[in-house]
């Protein structure tokens with residue numbers, strides 16, 4: 001078979017490991033041929049394709065980014081979008097199946113194409129870990145590790161100056177990166193979108209920690225909505241598709257802590273550093289397994305499905321299962337973490 005791979009949406013450590021896993025399994029087990037579509041769905045609708053022989057994926061599991069490039073192009077937009085035109089591109093290049101490696105938006109596009117009868121399957125990816133139907137997505141562990149390392153550093157400088165340090169992390173509308181990195185770094189408060197905490201409570205936690213001689217560390221997810229606000233604070237405008245461009249809540253939280261406690265406070269927004277560089281060992285393994293498994297799924301002609309992690313098993317699920325709603329942090333995980341806040 002000739003299989004076309006694409007990576008779409010925000011990049012994520014582990015994308016290259018998926019590509020390598022797919023190519024190695026396809027070449028070694030089935031004698032498949034591979035091509036890559038450049039820059040996500042743009043490469044599909046415009047027929048912008050590169051060959052992906054085995055030699056191209058050498059040593060790729062340890063590298064960040066994606067050798068295929070990515071974009072947020074919607075496969076239904078533009079003069080060449082839509083299933084009819086995409087079928088023509090696939091026929092012209094004799095591609096038998098598309099593997100869409102992406103998050104919610106990418107998989108929603110993949111589902112619509114599969115529903116229209118195209119041979120499309122998926123691999124879930126996001127550092128945010130917000131997709132239903134899979135226990136973990138690769139990239140999340142790397143983001144948590146990078147954020148933890150940054151927070152360890154913030155804690156040492158914070159202790160020297162007896163300051164409160166605020167770290168803003170990514171995660172869009174869920175708090176998984178904040179919860180895990182905050183717990184891992186020993187944060188004294190973690191603020192997540194799923195919980196509307198009043199700033200007076202945050203100030204109380206910070207004061208308690210400061211009063212016992214420690215430099216408080218507050219972790220805030222970019223999608224956190226403080227009590228009294230109706231929606232997420234975003235001053236950076238919106239994306240082309242209307243989604244808010246998040247980031248900036250850390251500054252607000254910092255100013256409020258300083259105003260309410262009088263303790264000198266500094267903000268650090270970690271931003272895209274969380275998505276860059278080499279994947280962790282966990283993410284390399286998960287991404288490699290996903291890449292290998294999706295090729296097996298193609299040979300079983302299970303179109304309209306994606307691979308997912310359940311416990312330690314890689315399984316196959318319908319696209320729809322991942323797209324129902326976001327996988328948010330459950331109340332029990334927040335209650336558990338909260339015991340560690342403040343005093």
Ligand code: F6P
Nearest residue numbers: 010126127128170171172246275
């Ligand atoms: O979904 C992954 C993510 O990194 C989010 O955590 C973040 O809000 C967003 O992408 C940033 O997107 P961009 O790279 O377009 O700025």
